[in-house]
Amino acid sequence: xxxxxxxxxxxxxxxxxxxxxxxxxxxxxxxxxxxxxxxxxxxxxxxxxxxxxxxxxxxxxxxxxxxxxxxxxxxxxxxxxxxxxxxxxxxxxxxxxxxxxxxxxxxxxxxxxxxxxxxxxxxxxxxxxxxxxxxxxxxxxxxxxxxxxxxxxxxxxxxxxxxxxxxxxxxxxxxxxxxxxxxxxxxxxxxxxxxxxxxxxxxxxxxxxxxxxxxxxxxxxxxxxxxxxx
Amino acid sequence: xxxxxxxxxxxxxxxxxxxxxxxxxxxxxxxxxxxxxxxxxxxxxxxxxxxxxxxxxxxxxxxxxxxxxxxxxxxxxxxxxxxxxxxxxxxxxxxxxxxxxxxxxxxxxxxxxxxxxxxxxxxxxxxxxxxxxxxxxxxxxxxxxxxxxxxxxxxxxxxxxxxxxxxxxxxxxxxxxxxxxxxxxxxxxxxxxxxxxxxxxxxxxxxxxxxxxxxxxxxxxxxxxxxxxxxxxxxxxxxxxxxxxxxxxxxxxxxxxxxxxxxxxxxxxxxxxxxxxxxxxxxxxxxxxxxxxxxxxxxxxxxxxxxxxxxxxxxxxxxxxxxxxxxxxxxxxxxxxxxxxxxxxxxxxxxxxxxxxxxxxxxxxxxxx
Numbered sequence: 001x002x003x004x005x006x007x008x009x010x011x012x013x014x015x016x017x018x019x020x021x022x023x024x025x026x027x028x029x030x031x032x033x034x035x036x037x038x039x040x041x042x043x044x045x046x047x048x049x050x051x052x053x054x055x056x057x058x059x060x061x062x063x064x065x066x067x068x069x070x071x072x073x074x075x076x077x078x079x080x081x082x083x084x085x086x087x088x089x090x091x092x093x094x095x096x097x098x099x100x101x102x103x104x105x106x107x108x109x110x111x112x113x114x115x116x117x118x119x120x121x122x123x124x125x126x127x128x129x130x131x132x133x134x135x136x137x138x139x140x141x142x143x144x145x146x147x148x149x150x151x152x153x154x155x156x157x158x159x160x161x162x163x164x165x166x167x168x169x170x171x172x173x174x175x176x177x178x179x180x181x182x183x184x185x186x187x188x189x190x191x192x193x194x195x196x197x198x199x200x201x202x203x204x205x206x207x208x209x210x211x212x213x214x215x216x217x218x219x220x221x222x223x224x225x226x227x228x229x230x
Numbered sequence: 231x232x233x234x235x236x237x238x239x240x241x242x243x244x245x246x247x248x249x250x251x252x253x254x255x256x257x258x259x260x261x262x263x264x265x266x267x268x269x270x271x272x273x274x275x276x277x278x279x280x281x282x283x284x285x286x287x288x289x290x291x292x293x294x295x296x297x298x299x300x301x302x303x304x305x306x307x308x309x310x311x312x313x314x315x316x317x318x319x320x321x322x323x324x325x326x327x328x329x330x331x332x333x334x335x336x337x338x339x340x341x342x343x344x345x346x347x348x349x350x351x352x353x354x355x356x357x358x359x360x361x362x363x364x365x366x367x368x369x370x371x372x373x374x375x376x377x378x379x380x381x382x383x384x385x386x387x388x389x390x391x392x393x394x395x396x397x398x399x400x401x402x403x404x405x406x407x408x409x410x411x412x413x414x415x416x417x418x419x420x421x422x423x424x425x426x427x428x429x430x431x432x433x434x435x436x437x438x439x440x441x442x443x444x445x446x447x448x449x450x451x452x453x454x455x456x457x458x459x460x461x462x463x464x465x466x467x468x469x470x471x472x473x474x475x476x477x478x479x480x481x482x483x484x485x486x487x488x489x490x491x492x493x494x495x496x497x498x499x500x501x502x503x504x505x506x507x508x509x510x511x512x513x514x515x516x517x518x519x520x521x522x523x524x525x526x527x528x529x530x531x532x533x534x535x536x537x538x539x540x541x542x543x544x545x546x547x548x549x550x551x552x553x554x555x556x557x558x559x560x561x562x563x564x565x566x567x568x569x570x571x572x573x574x575x576x577x578x579x580x581x582x583x584x585x586x587x588x589x590x591x592x593x594x595x596x597x598x599x
Contacts, residue, residue, distance in 0.1 A: 089507025127245035153402035
């Protein structure tokens with residue numbers, strides 16, 4: 001069975017068309033970034049994309065409109081990813097409800113550890129530094145799949161797949177039967193192939209954002225090349 | 231998890247949670263460890279120059295009795311060293327040899343570079359490229375002390391971005407690195423840790439005031455950027471209901487006076503943010519107050535009414551700066567000058583002001599204005 005490919009894109013006015021191209025090229029799920037002014041978990045590529053999105057007026061309500069417009073074009077899971085400050089300002093439950101109404105399948109909040117705001121159903125992240133206890137908590141309470149952070153670090157391309165993924169994936173398997181998808185630092189088909197030997201899917205963020213900035217065709221080419229090895 | 235009412239918390243990536251747990255546990259242990267207290271007290275006395283004196287500013291405020299708590303006389307010229315020394319000892323006990331820090335005006339960076347030189351620790355300081363330009367002497371000072379100063383080229387290129395970059399460095403190097411945060415901000419346990427290390431200001435001043443006047447001050451006044459000198463000055467007076475606690479923010483960076491609840495740099499607090507939760511830019515002549523956030527405990531003290539927070543404009547601060555120079559022969563930091571400005575008109579006769587730092591670093595700014 002082929003592994004799952006999750007593609008991250010920053011919410012912009014032209015995102016619905018980009019998502020459609022990514023899905024046609026083989027993306028199985030889409031993470032949709034809602035930009036935040038101070039994104040602690042993000043490396044330079046996604047940070048700059050966020051700055052551009054904010055400059056283009058992509059505030060929360062506008063992002064929800066883009067989410068709804070995207071949902072009209074594709075049937076795959078759509079997962080908004082944004083920071084705690086955005087939820088705090090909009091209202092935690094209200095943003096979750098409005099995102100769902102606009103077509104979101106789940107949520108990811110990278111600066112909200114699994115034990116904070118447990119009432120907010122979302123996909124949890126586990127890191128190489130997570131204790132077994134925290135890994136189990138994240139696996140037990142995550143919404144569907146568990147997001148394994150391959151590196152101790154922020155998002156962005158790396159030269160090689162992190163050696164910390166294998167032990168993290170092994171520990172997670174011991175606690176859960178849920179699907180494990182790995183992200184952070186996965187940018188090439190080689191990375192994706194190597195990660196797919198350890199987990200059930202991969203998340204590609206910065207590389208997809210960089211390709212999307214080049215255009216729909218470049219994004220589709222990247223997605224197809226990643227999917228072909230999964 | 232440490233919370234101050236609805237403020238505080240740990241809004242950080244999962245990667246950092248184990249390091250914060252480790253720090254919390256170590257800190258709980260060290261607080262009950264006499265050898266830690268003894269080591270720190272000895273350093274504060276023999277290296278930093280504690281206790282700092284209390285000075286009556288009779289010519290500065292002839293209508294009142296205004297006392298200055300002289301943190302400007304501390305080694306490196308500001309209260310920041312209280313925190314940097316304490317956290318450096320904590321880092322060593324955790325076995326961390328690499329220190330990262332953020333700095334705005336450069337005072338916390340200098341304090342951190344100083345303690346790293348003192349203890350032989352590797353030191354990396356993140357500083358906005360705009361602040362590096364404005365505060366070139368402090369950049370040179372940090373480099374002289376052996377620190378690597380890394381320019382931050384994102385966003386406003388000031389303290390907010392420098393803090394984010396320091397935290398990102400910590401995320402990437404968490405196994406070897408200790409994040410030596412400069413104010414009572416950030417994820418738990420940092421706000422509490424920094425408060426406990428700065429409490430020495432208020433503890434000394436309370437006893438000194440009782441010695442000098444035989445009674446407690448009617449008001450304690452301190453400037454608030456992130457708020458570490460203020461929380462340190464206020465904390466031991468909190469049980470003294472008759473003592474008013476007055477925090478003074480820069481008018482263009484009034485996170486408490488003009489802010490709203492939000493999340494920045496790992497904590498929920500009162501922030502300069504828009505209705506969508508995007509963080510706004512602060513504006514102050516004083517680089518140390520030029521920060522859109524504030525320690526979560528100050529937001530709590532504001533909401534409970536135990537402390538009140540007022541503002542001073544750049545002009546107010548400059549006028550107080552000149553007045554203290556000319557009447558007392560003391561050159562205050564522009565940050566502290568905000569507290570001095572409001573100490574003059576606070577409705578109290580016996581006033582304690584935290585003079586958090588000296589103003590040598592601000593001469594170019596003041597003389598150029």
